[in-house]
Amino acid sequence: MSIEHRDDTGDRFGMWLFLYTEVILFSGLFILYAVSLANYPEQFSQASHKLNIYFGTVNTLVLLTSSLTIALAVSAIQMGRIKQTLILCWITVGLAIVFLINKYFEWSAEIGHGIYPGSEQLAEMGAGITVFFNLYYFTAGLHGLHVLIGATLIGVVAVMTAKGKVTSDRYVLLENSALYWHLVDLVWIFLFPLYYLIL
Amino acid sequence: MSEHTHEPVPYRTFILIWVALLVLTAITIAVSRVDLGALNIWVALGVASIKSSLVIFVFMHLRQESKLFKIGLMVMLSILAIFIGLTFFDVLYR
Secondary structure, three states, X not given: OOOOOOOHHHHHHHXXXXXXXXXXXXXXXXXXXXXXXXXXXXXXXXXXXXXXXXXXXXXXXXXXXXHHHHHHHHHHHHOOXXXXXXXXXXXXXXXXXXXXXXXXXXXXXXXXXXXXXOOHXXXXXXXXXXXXXXXXXXXXXXXXXXXXXXXXXXXXXXXXXXXXOOOOOXXXXXXXXXXXXXXXXXXXXXXXXXXXXXX | OHHHOOOOOOHHHHHHHHHHHHHHHHHHHHHHOOOOOOHHHHHHHHHHHHHHXXXXXXXXXXXXXXXXXXXXXXXXXXXXXXXXXXXXXXXXXX
16 A cells, blocks of 8 residues: 555645635625626616526526535535436536526527627616626626536546546545535525626 | 545435525515615625525535634635725725
């Protein structure tokens, strides 16, 4: 047996430290949102009504469910149920793809209505609405990028699990990918009510 | 070894938390359709905070982690509060 250094708690703490910085990154955007909302309350309300609440709600359900499946995947691998772990990982990846497909249709419809950063139609709607949609595209876009990265990570871990590189004894990679995925869910928990649900 | 890994959380716990998250989502949507003035945004943020706590403590296993992880979270939230506080101190009193 070779002697190797192993510190799963340290690995997890490293991931948490990274996630703290991710929260600060997204917070910058949410603070911009808060300041703009204070400056243009009525325009923000008008702009929010242009967003499709159904896409937002469906994507909320998709992300909450994917958070459940990846949490279950961690329990499954801890109990040595490799097959269930794989199924749960791939369901999570599938839900991430559903999320991105929804996003594609949602953004296509909005861009089709002339609502996108830099569009003349948007500029005519006034400063408040322009700020709302610029922030919306930037925040949701950055979030979408995180969805893509998180799904890729989980896919890679699933392949490694199938190959026996991630096992019921050594699964910190799955735990950390799951932590990243939960962060994606956390950001959406705030993004959804703030952008889609202002009356 | 044993201190590096957690006891597996039963599936049931996670499913119950998921149901709670769905119920809270329904509450946010329902409340957002009623005009409460400025209160709307605070209800939305309050419910979102409850949902986040459920995700952080249960889904992300923070309950099972050592104090260090929780202190880290508190430090991060304090930095965030300072960040938000100072921004609004400037914006609101300009």
